[in-house]
Amino acid sequence: MKKLFSAVFVAALAIGSSLGAVQADAKEWKKVRVGVEGAYPPFSEVTADGKLVGFDIDIANALCEEMKVECELVTQDWDGIIPALLARKYDAIIASMSITEERKQKVDFTSKYYNTPAKFVRKKGSGIEITEEGLKGKTVGVQRATIHDNFVTEVYGDEVEVKRYGTQDEAYLDMVAGRIDLLLADSVAMQGGFLDTDDGKDYEFVGPDFSDPKYFGDGAGIALRKDDDDLREMLNQAIEAIRANGKYKAIQDKYFDFDVYGS
Amino acid sequence: MDFTPILENYQLYLKGLWITLQLVSLSLVIGLGMAVPLAILRTSSNPLVNAPVWSFTYFFRGTPLLVQMFLLYYGLGQMQFMIELSQQLDFLKDAYWYALVAFTLNTAAYTTEIIRGAIEGTDYGEVEAARACGMSRFQTYTRVILPSAFRRALPAYSNEVIFMLHGSAIASVITIIDLTGAARIIASRYYNPFEAFIAVGAVYFCITFTLIGGFKLLERHWFAHLRPREEVKAKGRTKDKAQQVI
Numbered sequence: 048m049k050k051l052f053s054a055v056f057v058a059a060l061a062i063g064s065s066l067g068a069v070q071a072d073a074k075e076w077k078k079v080r081v082g083v084e085g086a087y088p089p090f091s092e093v094t095a096d097g098k099l100v101g102f103d104i105d106i107a108n109a110l111c112e113e114m115k116v117e118c119e120l121v122t123q124d125w126d127g128i129i130p131a132l133l134a135r136k137y138d139a140i141i142a143s144m145s146i147t148e149e150r151k152q153k154v155d156f157t158s159k160y161y162n163t164p165a166k167f168v169r170k171k172g173s174g175i176e177i178t179e180e181g182l183k184g185k186t187v188g189v190q191r192a193t194i195h196d197n198f199v200t201e202v203y204g205d206e207v208e209v210k211r212y213g214t215q216d217e218a219y220l221d222m223v224a225g226r227i228d229l230l231l232a233d234s235v236a237m238q239g240g241f242l243d244t245d246d247g248k249d250y251e252f253v254g255p256d257f258s259d260p261k262y263f264g265d266g267a268g269i270a271l272r273k274d275d276d277d278l279r280e281m282l283n284q285a286i287e288a289i290r291a292n293g294k295y296k297a298i299q300d301k302y303f304d305f306d307v308y309g310s
Numbered sequence: 311m312d313f314t315p316i317l318e319n320y321q322l323y324l325k326g327l328w329i330t331l332q333l334v335s336l337s338l339v340i341g342l343g344m345a346v347p348l349a350i351l352r353t354s355s356n357p358l359v360n361a362p363v364w365s366f367t368y369f370f371r372g373t374p375l376l377v378q379m380f381l382l383y384y385g386l387g388q389m390q391f392m393i394e395l396s397q398q399l400d401f402l403k404d405a406y407w408y409a410l411v412a413f414t415l416n417t418a419a420y421t422t423e424i425i426r427g428a429i430e431g432t433d434y435g436e437v438e439a440a441r442a443c444g445m446s447r448f449q450t451y452t453r454v455i456l457p458s459a460f461r462r463a464l465p466a467y468s469n470e471v472i473f474m475l476h477g478s479a480i481a482s483v484i485t486i487i488d489l490t491g492a493a494r495i496i497a498s499r500y501y502n503p504f505e506a507f508i509a510v511g512a513v514y515f516c517i518t519f520t521l522i523g524g525f526k527l528l529e530r531h532w533f534a535h536l537r538p539r540e541e542v543k544a545k546g547r548t549k550d551k552a553q554q555v556i
Contacts (some may be wrong), residue, residue, distance in 0.1 A: 125448075128535075130501060133501075150501075186403070210485045211485060211495070217384070220387065220388070223388070225391075225393045226387065226403040
């Protein structure tokens, strides 16, 4: 029985690796599958009629057009987005993923395609201050497995209770329901996804911009499997190309009235 | 395969285990407490008594537990009165209670139907005999109907307990750090879903088999009369039967 099992296992491994080899050989990249989140407005969201829209989505499409490849967008929940890349469910992640040291151990990144700081949001009139004293006993909502989750857990873990959500949208819901005192997330995402919406009108930013590279990385890049250097090169060139030919600016101006690329 | 992140964070798993055990055992105990009177009402032939219980079990058995929990946690959370109320009552902000209520109502609905089935399966002769002995309705229930119904409901109920344990894994989607929640944190922090979920699966596995073992002991005890007897006793039984025939 044990022998049979190991024989099947070895066979499965052999088939698996030979498939991998076939894919590795056929690296012309006619078709690229891109993992996106679809629950992170205004960067990535699903409209009522099921269409994907947002800054990340437009950037993904522009890059594919630039690289002259066919792209297929695959939506994937955030906390499984890296494992699914490693499991070859798609070839690249374009989902506002910050380039951090921890993630670099598992995946490779292109150069950044935007960089915006993180900020806290509080309810207007709540008077909460972002100091060790002011945060004591407060509840902070973050999206699970994000730089914001890591930052608040490591830096303020002793003062605050951290509530982790699968998507940023769920954190907004609980903020409106009065179950959490503060949100910590990307400032641009919260401006467009929460503060500018009807639900977010009673809330405001508080505290400084957070962008310490130790926690927040070097901006958002496109994540790839480690062996796909050629695809990374293609994407890097495509990012530069759309930066140069004005496509990037056109997409940016559609969503924001300021420069999201950062310095 | 590298299990060091899990060993380093065993405290997170322990805390998660404690929350899971709490949620499951509390909801099972309260749910069972609700289910017994509800099952009795459900067997009533009066539609005014029967129908409300029927619709309760129909709703909670007809929709997924996840949907029920979302309805309570995110649905109810959007109501203005709940927002105001939770500003005054701090515990209403805690996801734990919403999960507990959802789990309790869900298991109560299933257990009600299990016990109702067992009650309706009672041999009517036993009820008539109890009446003939002059027992009141209440006595008939507590002395005759319920003890034998519980006995017959036990195998189905042990399944319900295990389903509840496994169902409790969804508490992690509303921010509760139960066993599965702990695994999700580890999986997302170290990008090792395989190890994180295998470890947590093993823990669920152990609890499940402890529960199955416990129910087996209970069944041995309660179904002692159904086990084949030793020879001497078996002879006695045939003699009894012979006497009955005479």
